[in-house]
Amino acid sequence: MVYLTRKCEFSASHYYHNPEFTEEDNRRIFGKCANLNGHGHNYTLEVTVKGSVDPKTGFVVDLKQLKDILDREVMDALDHRHLNKEVPEFAHQIPTTENLAIAIWKRLESHLKIAMLHRVRLYELPDLFVDFYGEP
């Protein structure tokens, strides 16, 4: 088994707000992230796939195919978008980095026929990242 990781970067805006909470609770729990005017991040995404090395090509996965899926399912959908307003997963879910990593996993999993998804690592900041391994 060999693991291959592809990195890409996207920028998006968001805010954290749960309409079931009072305004006071939203501010207490989410702090500055509760500002309804939103704010943004440069996200760095690392997608790791795993598989056996194909003896004919020497590849775990055709990187071109992986890049095309990442461009279509992640970059086109998320880059320079407002996560709360433009990404369907966050119509009723808070776009935290945890939920965004899970959403990216689900977007990739259903399209990734060429190798097995191992991990989605999403950096919100250089000193803050989330790993999701598809665990329930």
Next chain:
Amino acid sequence: MKAHLTRRYIFSASHRLHRDDLSEAENLDVYGKCNNPHGHGHNYALEVTVSGQVDPRTGMVCNLVDLDSTVQQKILARFDHMNLNLSPEFAAQVPTTENLSVAIFDILKQNFSAAHLEKVRLEETGKNSFEYCGN
């Protein structure tokens, strides 16, 4: 859904790797330049990984403010800009980064319960890093 969250912190500290029960020559042999009697220092980068179910109401594994506050009070206040050899944790053991990783993990395990502590990763320099998962 279970997710892992990692937060990175920086602190600076000095240390000297030395054992009183070894001779001067043996200390030099085992610890090399790290045995310099006057000590030396590092900028340590600490990565703390916690895991748990993502709370559907908040979208979070745990509130980052709580993790930051625990690490600030229990780790950074204790070790940042300190001489590790004088810290109670190293009264009876050598402050290698291996031992420091274990000490940090144990302190966090006792003081942070908002999510499961998965791992402590400690970079001593850009080239050396150590990981401890509690066993």
